[in-house]
Amino acid sequence: MIWFKASEFACTCPRPACVGKTGSIEPDLGERLDALRSICVFPLTVTSGLRCPEHNAEVGGAPDSAHLTGQAADIECTHAGLRRIIVKAAMLLFDYVEIAPHHVHCDVKERGARLLDVGTG
Ligand SMILES: [Zn+2]
Numbered sequence: 656m657i658w659f660k661a662s663e664f665a666c667t668c669p670r671p672a673c674v675g676k677t678g679s680i681e682p683d684l685g686e687r688l689d690a691l692r693s694i695c696v697f698p699l700t701v702t703s704g705l706r707c708p709e710h711n712a713e714v715g716g717a718p719d720s721a722h723l724t725g726q727a728a729d730i731e732c733t734h735a736g737l738r739r740i741i742v743k744a745a746m747l748l749f750d751y752v753e754i755a756p757h758h759v760h761c762d763v764k765e766r767g768a769r770l771l772d773v774g775t776g
């Protein structure tokens with residue numbers, strides 16, 4: 656990855672198994688996030704990358720969430736104009752994009768025809 660550090664994708668929960676652990680994301684995710692960042696030009700902040708199963712349940716993630724397997728990242732976005740840019744670029748790059756109130760979920764998990772959804776990410 657060029658624009659992101661592995662530590663930015665660590666599970667953010669306070670459990671001993673997660674604190675101080677970086678974990679690893681799927682290389683494909685990192686490559687596509689770099690491409691997204693290059694297209695967007697402005698900085699992107701990862702608000703959620705890897706999640707342990709407990710943390711995923713706490714934040715209301717799907718039981719088979721791509722965050723569990725290092726295949727997803729939520730990109731912070733509270734600005735409507737920037738969100739349009741992020742979403743359009745993300746739809747070109749990722750297998751699945753979900754628009755939440757404060758972030759855009761981008762993942763590389765194969766799941767058939769679904770590409771865009773509006774939800775909690
Ligand atoms: Zn955790």
Ligand SMILES: [Zn+2]
Nearest residue numbers: 728729760776
């Ligand atoms: Zn997400």
